[in-house]
Amino acid sequence: MSEWLTIQEAAAHLKVSKPTIYRWMRSGALTFYKMGSSTRFRRDQMDAVAQKMTGQAEAQEVRRKCSVCGNTEFVSGRVRSTGLMYFQPEKTKFLVATDSFVSVEAVACTACGNVDLFADPEKLARLKPKES
Numbered sequence: 593m594s595e596w597l598t599i600q601e602a603a604a605h606l607k608v609s610k611p612t613i614y615r616w617m618r619s620g621a622l623t624f625y626k627m628g629s630s631t632r633f634r635r636d637q638m639d640a641v642a643q644k645m646t647g648q649a650e651a652q653e654v655r656r657k658c659s660v661c662g663n664t665e666f667v668s669g670r671v672r673s674t675g676l677m678y679f680q681p682e683k684t685k686f687l688v689a690t691d692s693f694v695s696v697e698a699v700a701c702t703a704c705g706n707v708d709l710f711a712d713p714e715k716l717a718r719l720k721p722k723e724s
Contacts, residue, residue, distance in 0.1 A: 596625075596632040605638050616641070654711060663703035671698045671709065679711045683721055692719055 602622075603610045616622035617631075621723035622641060625632045656664055671677050694711045701708075 595635050597635055597638060599631055599633075602633045602638055605635070606642060655708075658701040658704060658706055659706070659708055660706040661701060661704045665702040666699040667702060668697070668699050669695065671707065681716065681719055704713050 603613050605692050623637050677696050678698055680692050694715045697710045699708050
C-alpha cells in the first residue's frame with residue numbers, strides 16, 4: 593500500500609467528499625504536496641486529521657490513559673501554588689455572567705509519575721467566543 597494518496601483516495605480514506613478535501617486544503621487544515629501537476633497526501637497525515645475530529649466520548653477515553661506511558665491507573669489531586677491554579681483563556685465571550693477562570697484537575701500516573709492537567713471542557717465551551 594502506497595504512502596502517498598491522491599485526492600480521490602484521501603477523500604475515501606477520510607470518508608468525506610472531494611469538495612471537503614479541497615476546502616480543507618484551502619483553509620490549511622490539511623497538509624498536501626504538489627508533485628508536478630498532481631496533488632498528493634501522506635497517509636500518516638491523513639490519520640492525524642482523522643484524530644483531530646474526535647468527539648467527546650473519544651476524548652474521555654484518551655483522558656483515561658497516561659499521555660507518556662499509556663498506563664490507566666491514576667491518583668487524582670491538585671497542583672498547588674500560593675493559591676489554586678486556574679486556566680484563563682486569552683479570548684472569551686464579551687459580557688458573560690461568570691468569571692473567565694477555568695478550574696484545572698490534575699491526575700498523576702502511578703507508573704511513571706507524569707502529571708496531566710485537565711481544564712473543565714463545559715466551562716471552556718461557555719467562554720469560547722463565537723466564530724464570526
